[in-house]
Amino acid sequence: MSATGIRARNRAALLEAITETANRQLTQVGPSELSVRAVARELGMASSAIYRYVSSRDELLTLLIVSAYDEMAGDVERAAARTRDPHKRWMAIGLGSREWALAQPQRFALIYGSPVPGYAAPQDTIGPATRIPALLTGILQEVGAQPQVPAFTSRVGRSLQPALNDVEQWAGLTQTRFNDAALALGVMAWTHMIGSISSELFGHRHNVVGDSLADRRAYYQFELQVLAGLLGI
Amino acid sequence: MSATGIRARNRAALLEAITETANRQLTQVGPSELSVRAVARELGMASSAIYRYVSSRDELLTLLIVSAYDEMAGDVERAAARTRDPHKRWMAIGLGSREWALAQPQRFALIYGSPVPGYAAPQDTIGPATRIPALLTGILQEVGAQPQVPAFTSRVGRSLQPALNDVEQWAGLTQTRFNDAALALGVMAWTHMIGSISSELFGHRHNVVGDSLADRRAYYQFELQVLAGLLGI
DNA sequence: CTATAGTGAGAGCACTGCTCACATTTAGGA
DNA sequence: TCCTAAATGTGAGCAGTGCTCTCACTATAG
Numbered sequence: 001m002s003a004t005g006i007r008a009r010n011r012a013a014l015l016e017a018i019t020e021t022a023n024r025q026l027t028q029v030g031p032s033e034l035s036v037r038a039v040a041r042e043l044g045m046a047s048s049a050i051y052r053y054v055s056s057r058d059e060l061l062t063l064l065i066v067s068a069y070d071e072m073a074g075d076v077e078r079a080a081a082r083t084r085d086p087h088k089r090w091m092a093i094g095l096g097s098r099e100w101a102l103a104q105p106q107r108f109a110l111i112y113g114s115p116v117p118g119y120a121a122p123q124d125t126i127g128p129a130t131r132i133p134a135l136l137t138g139i140l141q142e143v144g145a146q147p148q149v150p151a152f153t154s155r156v157g158r159s160l161q162p163a164l165n166d167v168e169q170w171a172g173l174t175q176t177r178f179n180d181a182a183l184a185l186g187v188m189a190w191t192h193m194i195g196s197i198s199s200e201l202f203g204h205r206h207n208v209v210g211d212s213l214a215d216r217r218a219y220y221q222f223e224l225q226v227l228a229g230l231l232g233i
Numbered sequence: 234m235s236a237t238g239i240r241a242r243n244r245a246a247l248l249e250a251i252t253e254t255a256n257r258q259l260t261q262v263g264p265s266e267l268s269v270r271a272v273a274r275e276l277g278m279a280s281s282a283i284y285r286y287v288s289s290r291d292e293l294l295t296l297l298i299v300s301a302y303d304e305m306a307g308d309v310e311r312a313a314a315r316t317r318d319p320h321k322r323w324m325a326i327g328l329g330s331r332e333w334a335l336a337q338p339q340r341f342a343l344i345y346g347s348p349v350p351g352y353a354a355p356q357d358t359i360g361p362a363t364r365i366p367a368l369l370t371g372i373l374q375e376v377g378a379q380p381q382v383p384a385f386t387s388r389v390g391r392s393l394q395p396a397l398n399d400v401e402q403w404a405g406l407t408q409t410r411f412n413d414a415a416l417a418l419g420v421m422a423w424t425h426m427i428g429s430i431s432s433e434l435f436g437h438r439h440n441v442v443g444d445s446l447a448d449r450r451a452y453y454q455f456e457l458q459v460l461a462g463l464l465g466i
Numbered sequence: 467c468t469a470t471a472g473t474g475a476g477a478g479c480a481c482t483g484c485t486c487a488c489a490t491t492t493a494g495g496a
Numbered sequence: 497t498c499c500t501a502a503a504t505g506t507g508a509g510c511a512g513t514g515c516t517c518t519c520a521c522t523a524t525a526g
Contacts, residue, residue: 005524006523006524007472007473007522007524011473030347032265035513035514036515037513037514045474045475046474046475047513047514047515048474048476048477048516049474051514051515052472052473052474056514057513057514057515112437113435114263114342114346114431115435116263116265126441129437129441184455185459187438187442187452188429188456188459191428191429192424192425192428194428194432195425195429196421196424196425196428198431199427202347202348203348203354208423219420223424226421226463230463238492239492240491240492240493243504244504268482270482278505279505279507280482280484281486281505282504284483284484285504285505289483290482
């Protein structure tokens with residue numbers, strides 16, 4: 001009788017259960033170690049049954065990627081919403097991103113680490129992936145999108161021009177509009193945030209700097225300040 | 234009769250052959266997919282024989298990591314040695330790093346990507362890992378290590394102090410000596426270089442920016458200029 | 467009520483890292 | 497020189513993986 005049917009409901013519930021347990025296993029084993037069989041085992045079903053709901057391990061990973069992007073963006077958006085001041089929001093976005101990454105390192109690695117070879121991100125992921133950058137560009141737009149590029153801008157300007165030839169597309173995607181330098185520096189800031197978080201999280205910095213940067217949060221905050229300064233926020 | 238013995242020589246040669254074929258397989262399959270059995274197969278020996286030379290897959294990875302660090306550093310050092318001008322050397326180091334990464338993406342992922350879970354980098358890797366950063370700090374030292382921090386420095390300064398409490402150790406390691414701000418910005422620059430290269434290589438930026446940054450090399454060059462400007466190079 | 471499509475179980479294939487018992491070769495000391 | 501001990505290679509085997517296929521069963525639509 002039910003238009004959707006009891007089967008459709010069960011199906012949705014089970015698919016949710018699959019992604020949930022997979023996400024929970026991700027807190028312990030890391031993306032490349034995630035096992036379809038282990039998920040099935042924990043759910044008490046045959047491993048082959050999983051493939052009724054997810055066509056392959058890669059498709060399961062895609063589900064987890066989308067969920068990670070979305071949850072991280074949600075956290076960061078909430079953190080950013082707590083203040084109106086552009087500079088404080090800038091810091092909140094940066095620090096919030098790091099916080100989420102430290103709390104969920106494997107899920108961060110899933111979306112910002114080196115991809116598993118052969119995996120091509122489908123279209124479903126680009127929407128959720130754009131949410132945090134959109135917050136940043138929103139701030140740029142708010143402060144007037146006139147970055148206070150320091151004295152070296154003239155030297156930099158020459159090398160910048162050929163890099164940006166499709167700003168219109170970007171502006172349309174994010175519904176913002178500002179000049180080339182602001183875009184370039186904005187992308188640079190976002191790149192640096194995830195680069196610095198990755199560096200801390202994956203222990204690359206430790207191989208080089210040792211414990212020179214004892215208070216990692218304070219150092220990251222310093223970096224955020226530098227980036228904000230570059231953009232005149 | 235030979236003090237070392239023919240066996241030791243064979244052993245060394247075979248160990249070299251193993252890392253060589255492993256490195257060649259790395260050009261096609263990526264770190265997490267690298268297979269001990271496949272290496273053995275290509276060398277025409279039983280898979281179990283490999284374990285006479287390498288105690289585990291992780292130890293093989295460590296060998297490859299060290300070799301990747303060393304070869305990349307060699308390339309970049311050569312590129313940097315072509316000029317004496319600090320600014321040009323700065324650019325050569327940054328661009329050289331990117332060049333190597335684009336030519337050997339899997340090996341770059343091996344050393345700067347997300348680590349395989351459970352793998353802890355042994356001491357052998359920290360020496361080779363420090364070579365390129367040492368080039369950068371060398372330039373900082375050369376230009377006087379007085380970064381031209383822009384107007385926002387005063388605001389930044391407060392948050393910087395707690396982050397740096399073991400500068401002496403770092404200075405000893407790299408045999409350089411400069412002030413806290415120079416160190417902090419230097420680490421930031423290096424962090425950004427590998428972060429930006431990773432972002433381009435692993436396709437993270439593509440999910441966000443699309444093809445707005447058409448000429449990726451030009452954009453990366455722009456970033457290098459900004460970083461150089463921050464450090465007064 | 468029946469034909470159909472959805473669902474689960476289990477066996478099986480090809481692959482992985484790794485261990486072990488066994489044969490063979492080599493090296494060094496009595 | 498001989499002989500013991502160490503080093504080396506082989507193949508079987510264990511436990512795990514992703515994924516496919518066949519078979520039974522059940523809910524749904526006509």
